[in-house]
Amino acid sequence: MSRRPIPVRRSADSGGNPFANSLHQKSRSSPLLSIGLVLVGAFLLIGYSYSGSGGLGGDKEALSKAEGDFSCTSEVQKALPMLKKAYGEAMRKVLHVGPDTCSVVSKLIKEEDTEGWGVEPYDMEDADATCKSLVRKGIVRVADLKFPLPYREKSFSLVIVSDALDYLSPKYLNKTLPELARVSMDGLVIFTGYPGQQRAKVAELSKFGRPAKLRSSSWWIRYFVQTGLQENEAATKKFEQAGTKKLYKPSCQVFHLNVYH
Structure with missing residues (x-):
């Protein structure tokens, strides 16, 4: 499961917070940031799967147990x-x-x-x-x-x-x-x-x-x-x-x- 960036919620009092408004506008105008976060999350998950076992095949038994x-x-x-x-x-x-x-x-x-x-x-x-x-x-x-x-x-x-x-x-x-x-x-x-x-x-x-x-x-x-x-x-x-x-x-x-x- 890939990791998705958490969207900034539009709260009722965000209008009075210039920092919140600027962050919201920046997130809308920067799709590359979202794509980058997704890619980083995917690489982290792949690296975690292979770490400590020499690859997914090396931890096949553990995966089998998890899958029943x-x-x-x-x-x-x-x-x-x-x-x-x-x-x-x-x-x-x-x-x-x-x-x-x-x-x-x-x-x-x-x-x-x-x-x-x-x-x-x-x-x-x-x-x-x-x-x-x-x-x-x-x-x-x-x-x-x-x-x-x-x-x-x-x-x-x-x-x-x-x-x-x-x-x-x-x-x-x-x-x-x-x-x-x-x-x-x-x-x-x-x-x-x-x-x-x-x-x-x-x-x-x-x-x-x-x-x-x-x-x-x-x-x-x-x-x-x-x-x-x-x-x-x-x-x-x-x-x-x-x-x-x-x-x-x-x-x-x-x-x-x-x-x-």
């Missing part, structure tokens, strides 16, 4: 060091489930002694070349979470889910959560948004089929208990301790769950 486009999938990537501290050997073969899973899988693959696999719940028409390569190799699969996952029982040591369960009604959660637990051997980690966050842009509503339903932590805890899933207290404690040391504060709710045995 923040995702818990990007939060998973930030949390990987804490997850490794919390789960140790259980990070050897990880399945990530959620939109933009290719970004998480690509980062997992770079981790030492870690296999990364992914499930994308939605279409991948806009996938880049790297993501398409992961799909061709079978590392990333496209699968509707309302149906059984295309993996055998305990195929992965750890399953991480983000931005996927927020769009499911309890009817489908009743099927999806047991499926996520079924394919995990050592644990299930769920990243979900806080109530009040704006998650799906208007353009994405057709992709997801329905707007996100962001639930409170108490709602999720009650639901986990009803589903027979219990909190992994040891992993929760290690994750929080690692986060404190690295000054990490999650922007999403993070639940650590034990799986069925």
Whole structure:
């Protein structure tokens, strides 16, 4: 938004103030002054946008948060060091489930002694070349979470889910959560948004089929208990301790769950 010069108001007593009259006449007779102020304001706004970030691209995440486009999938990537501290050997073969899973899988693959696999719940028409390569190799699969996952029982040591369960009604959660637990051997980690966050842009509503339903932590805890899933207290404690040391504060709710045995 460009900065506009503030016009001088014509007050009732301005007639008796020669300074006010002369300023008013000067502002009317000097359009170049107005144009100059607009240009200066525009340059200041552009400079502010680029300052401290190396350009707009460098502060893309901050802009996304302001526009309500923040995702818990990007939060998973930030949390990987804490997850490794919390789960140790259980990070050897990880399945990530959620939109933009290719970004998480690509980062997992770079981790030492870690296999990364992914499930994308939605279409991948806009996938880049790297993501398409992961799909061709079978590392990333496209699968509707309302149906059984295309993996055998305990195929992965750890399953991480983000931005996927927020769009499911309890009817489908009743099927999806047991499926996520079924394919995990050592644990299930769920990243979900806080109530009040704006998650799906208007353009994405057709992709997801329905707007996100962001639930409170108490709602999720009650639901986990009803589903027979219990909190992994040891992993929760290690994750929080690692986060404190690295000054990490999650922007999403993070639940650590034990799986069925």
